[in-house]
Amino acid sequence: MVFSSLHFLYIYLPVVMLAHLLAPRRLRNGVLLAASLWFYAWGEPVYVGLMLFSVAWNYVTGLQLGAAARPSRRKAILAGAVAVNLAVLGFFKYYGFLVQTLNGALGLRLPDYNLPLPIGISFYTFQALSYIIDVYRGTTKPQPSLVDFATYITMFPQLVAGPIVKYADIEAQLQKRRATLAQVGQGLERVILGLAKKVLLANNLGLLADAMRAAPRLSVLSAWLGAAAYALQIYFDFSGYSDMAIGMGRMLGFGFAENFDYPYRARSVTEFWRRWHISLSGWFRDYVYIPLGGNRVGIGRHILNLLAVWLLTGLWHGASWNFVLWGLYYAVLLIAEKYVTGRALSKLPDGVARALTLVLVTVGWVIFSNTDFSAMGRYLGFLVGIGAGGFADGAFLYALRSNALLIAFAALCCGPGLRQWQLRLTGRLPAVALVLFAALLAACTAYLVHGSYNPFLYFRF
Amino acid sequence: MKKKRLFFLRATAIMVLALVALLDIAFILHKDRAASPLENRNLQQRPALTLTGLMSGRFEGRFDSYVADQFPFRDRWIALKSTLDRLAGRTKSNGVFLGKDGHLIQDFNAPSEENYRRTTDALARFLDRHDDLNAWVMVVPTAVTVLADALPALADAGDEGGYIDRLAEDLSETHAAFIDLRGAFARAKPTTPLYYRTDHHWTSDAARLAYLELARAAGLPENTDAFRRRLLSGGFQGTLSAVSGFRMEDSEDLWAYVPGDDAPQTVVTWVSENRRGASLFREECLDTRDQYAVFLGGNFPEVRIETTLDNGRTLLVLKDSYANCLIPFLTAGYHKIVVVDPRYFTGDLEVLMGAEGVNEILVLYNAETLAEDTALRGDVGES
Numbered sequence: 001m002v003f004s005s006l007h008f009l010y011i012y013l014p015v016v017m018l019a020h021l022l023a024p025r026r027l028r029n030g031v032l033l034a035a036s037l038w039f040y041a042w043g044e045p046v047y048v049g050l051m052l053f054s055v056a057w058n059y060v061t062g063l064q065l066g067a068a069a070r071p072s073r074r075k076a077i078l079a080g081a082v083a084v085n086l087a088v089l090g091f092f093k094y095y096g097f098l099v100q101t102l103n104g105a106l107g108l109r110l111p112d113y114n115l116p117l118p119i120g121i122s123f124y125t126f127q128a129l130s131y132i133i134d135v136y137r138g139t140t141k142p143q144p145s146l147v148d149f150a151t152y153i154t155m156f157p158q159l160v161a162g163p164i165v166k167y168a169d170i171e172a173q174l175q176k177r178r179a180t181l182a183q184v185g186q187g188l189e190r191v192i193l194g195l196a197k198k199v200l201l202a203n204n205l206g207l208l209a210d211a212m213r214a215a216p217r218l219s220v221l222s223a224w225l226g227a228a229a230y231a232l233q234i235y236f237d238f239s240g241y242s243d244m245a246i247g248m249g250r251m252l253g254f255g256f257a258e259n260f261d262y263p264y265r266a267r268s269v270t271e272f273w274r275r276w277h278i279s280l281s282g283w284f285r286d287y288v289y290i291p292l293g294g295n296r297v298g299i300g301r302h303i304l305n306l307l308a309v310w311l312l313t314g315l316w317h318g319a320s321w322n323f324v325l326w327g328l329y330y331a332v333l334l335i336a337e338k339y340v341t342g343r344a345l346s347k348l349p350d351g352v353a354r355a356l357t358l359v360l361v362t363v364g365w366v367i368f369s370n371t372d373f374s375a376m377g378r379y380l381g382f383l384v385g386i387g388a389g390g391f392a393d394g395a396f397l398y399a400l401r402s403n404a405l406l407i408a409f410a411a412l413c414c415g416p417g418l419r420q421w422q423l424r425l426t427g428r429l430p431a432v433a434l435v436l437f438a439a440l441l442a443a444c445t446a447y448l449v450h451g452s453y454n455p456f457l458y459f460r461f
Numbered sequence: 462m463k464k465k466r467l468f469f470l471r472a473t474a475i476m477v478l479a480l481v482a483l484l485d486i487a488f489i490l491h492k493d494r495a496a497s498p499l500e501n502r503n504l505q506q507r508p509a510l511t512l513t514g515l516m517s518g519r520f521e522g523r524f525d526s527y528v529a530d531q532f533p534f535r536d537r538w539i540a541l542k543s544t545l546d547r548l549a550g551r552t553k554s555n556g557v558f559l560g561k562d563g564h565l566i567q568d569f570n571a572p573s574e575e576n577y578r579r580t581t582d583a584l585a586r587f588l589d590r591h592d593d594l595n596a597w598v599m600v601v602p603t604a605v606t607v608l609a610d611a612l613p614a615l616a617d618a619g620d621e622g623g624y625i626d627r628l629a630e631d632l633s634e635t636h637a638a639f640i641d642l643r644g645a646f647a648r649a650k651p652t653t654p655l656y657y658r659t660d661h662h663w664t665s666d667a668a669r670l671a672y673l674e675l676a677r678a679a680g681l682p683e684n685t686d687a688f689r690r691r692l693l694s695g696g697f698q699g700t701l702s703a704v705s706g707f708r709m710e711d712s713e714d715l716w717a718y719v720p721g722d723d724a725p726q727t728v729v730t731w732v733s734e735n736r737r738g739a740s741l742f743r744e745e746c747l748d749t750r751d752q753y754a755v756f757l758g759g760n761f762p763e764v765r766i767e768t769t770l771d772n773g774r775t776l777l778v779l780k781d782s783y784a785n786c787l788i789p790f791l792t793a794g795y796h797k798i799v800v801v802d803p804r805y806f807t808g809d810l811e812v813l814m815g816a817e818g819v820n821e822i823l824v825l826y827n828a829e830t831l832a833e834d835t836a837l838r839g840d841v842g843e844s
Binding site: 005006007009010011014042043044045046181182183184185186188189192204393394395397398399401402403404405406423426427428429430433434437438441442443445446447448449450451452453 | 463465466467468469470471472473474475476477478480481482484485488500515516518521522524525526528529530532535538539541542543545549550551552553614615616617706
């Protein structure tokens with residue numbers, strides 16, 4: 001199921017929220033678990049089995065770790081658990097990629113099963129790993145209840161697109177949580193804002209980005225407009241989903257950590273990654289980067305650590321070479337900022353540093369969004385005028401005119417100003433804010449209903 | 462401020478709950494619609510729950526469509542979305558421009574080089590093969606060319622004029638005469654509505670002008686005095702509004718030139734339907750959303766029109782829907798007209814031409830359809 005569907009918003013969510021609210025306290029996790037499994041099974045029931053296997057395996061492993069005292073035994077259990085989790089993730093997410101690469105490079109004929117990617121597997125595997133490692137480290141006690149543990153792994157708000165919730169953050173709330181009317185309202189406020197980001201901003205920006213990417217030839221400005229539209233699209237798409245997840249968590253009585261902190265206001269690429277998909281960069285920091293020694297090592301080793309982390313970060317985003325390239329692109333930028341350009345960058349005026357960072361990030365998204373390297377090369381060429389249809393053209397002017405308001409508003413939403421204004425408004429003129437939110441919900445509903453608008457094109461005949 | 466914020470949060474919870482409950486109650490109470498006339502398609506009905514359907518994901522997909530298709534006040538939501546798009550400054554939707562003076566204008570999509578070559582070469586060879594028959598090619602410019610000044614500001618429309626020029630040039634090697642309507646349309650534009658505002662078709666007045674151009678070239682009556690201009694509908698809502706979502710409330714007049722008492726009598730045979738009638742118009746179509754289908758009843762693989770005019774002239778028309786409102790004028794000059802729509806025709810064209818004794822050929826398309834067409838070249842015998 002996806003959040004931005006009428007079925008989810010108008011049927012699934014109200015039913016589940018009411019059931020959760022009305023259920024006796026000791027059954028709440030059971031209700032939430034059943035709802036989450038239903039959510040996950042919708043459209044692709046087969047992989048529920050895989051997720052349940054992951055839940056059961058990690059649950060048992062957690063208990064074993066809790067019971068084992070000998071360090072060598074604990075280490076063995078941990079190694080086994082990590083290996084199984086990574087093997088499952090590796091097989092379902094990377095097997096096809098690996099086989100195609102090997103077949104291509106070595107002329108082999110290994111079978112490619114063309115398995116569809118189990119939704120959310122990257123997210124729930126990482127959650128499970130964080131739990132297992134924390135239990136191993138002794139920072140977290142193992143969860144004795146299978147239902148509670150399964151509730152944590154499968155919880156529907158964050159199941160398919162994050163944020164990656166650390167077990168320790170919601171351990172207490174799994175046992176005891178309450179959702180007041182005001183909390184439900186606060187959650188809904190966040191859900192509506194996230195929905196609007198996704199449906200009103202991201203989807204419409206996506207139309208522009210797609211149109212530019214599909215054009216056989218672009219002027220330089222058109223290419224930049226398309227790339228900027230994609231950068232805005234992916235931000236509002238992803239952060240909108242995170243907002244909705246955080247909002248729904250709040251309605252259920254959970255406090256999920258923030259996942260985005262106005263990333264496009266970053267003054268450097270280093271800062272960008274402190275503000276973008278925070279739960280993922282935090283995961284890699286805690287479970288890969290720091291265990292490798294972080295930056296408390298020699299320069300050579302530090303560079304190696306960064307390369308390793310960013311290679312993995314790239315691969316995590318998708319099983320394709322362009323994601324590897326995208327990760328390495330960031331590794332190079334981060335190493336450069338650390339050892340070469342960092343000091344100069346910090347002396348630049350804010351505006352210049354931000355603009356520079358934005359350009360680098362936008363180019364990064366071009367790499368990210370093109371799994372086909374020749375298309376990527378072509379588009380990157382357009383950006384600097386190679387093969388482009390002039391510097392500006394009619395298509396650019398028309399696209400700009402048609403999307404100027406959208407882009408201006410989206411740009412405004414990239415900073416904290418509008419959100420601060422909205423919070424002040426709700427505190428001063430609540431009635432006005434209420435009308436505004438009703439209108440926002442109505443607008444989102446209109447766009448979602450229109451998504452099913454499918455006039456049969458008999459006009460061609 | 463804290464207190465007001467708390468009020469806002471609680472009120473939000475209650476408001477959203479109330480809105481969702483209201484819509485859900487409406488969803489449960491209202492009767493499911495079978496079809497959407499606006500979209501010209503059947504709407505998803507409540508799917509039956511089966512284990513295999515559920516496990517394969519088919520049920521889920523259909524259920525999601527069902528909720529969307531049967532969402533209460535669906536058409537209102539769609540209109541709201543279009544209004545918001547317009548407010549945001551969008552002037553193009555699904556390939557349709559929101560033009561000035563209420564004109565909706567379909568963009569022109571240039572054909573791929575391969576598509577252009579294959580169609581043009583096949584057509585040229587077909588005409589060469591029949592160089593003993595008089596032939597005319599009429600590729601009608603659409604509103605995007607003729608009404609270019611009504612396009613929204615800065616609109617970056619496809620180059621239809623360039624396409625027509627190239628086609629005329631490439632077909633000039635054949636013996637067929639290319640009839641270019643752009644001059645006549647430019648002259649008539651200030652006084653005559655040439656295109657519907659909500660539909661991609663030309664008006665009957667535009668078709669009349671085109672007939673007069675053809676008449677000069679083909680030696681047909683150079684007037685249309687035998688026909689009377691008649692209002693068929695005051696509530697025509699074209700397909701461009703449905704396709705784009707713009708101006709969905711607008712409707713306009715639909716005029717036709719119907720044969721008067723002096724016009725030859727006709728017998729019309731819809732061959733594939735095995736149906737015969739005396740009229741070139743099917744007025745029952747005026748009760749449907751697709752009112753333009755009143756002309757010849759819409760598009761059929763093969764329609765044969767025989768007239769009381771005994772001059773031995775038999776015309777083959779290879780056409781799209783633009784021809785449907787021009788064909789009535791042709792009855793004043795032909796004994797027999799064989800109308801073939803290559804998009805639906807599956808027979809052998811050469812056999813048909815021989816059997817019907819065709820001795821003249823007219824190829825009549827609008828530029829947009831011909832540019833996108835992939836059927837004509839097969840029927841004219843692409844090798």
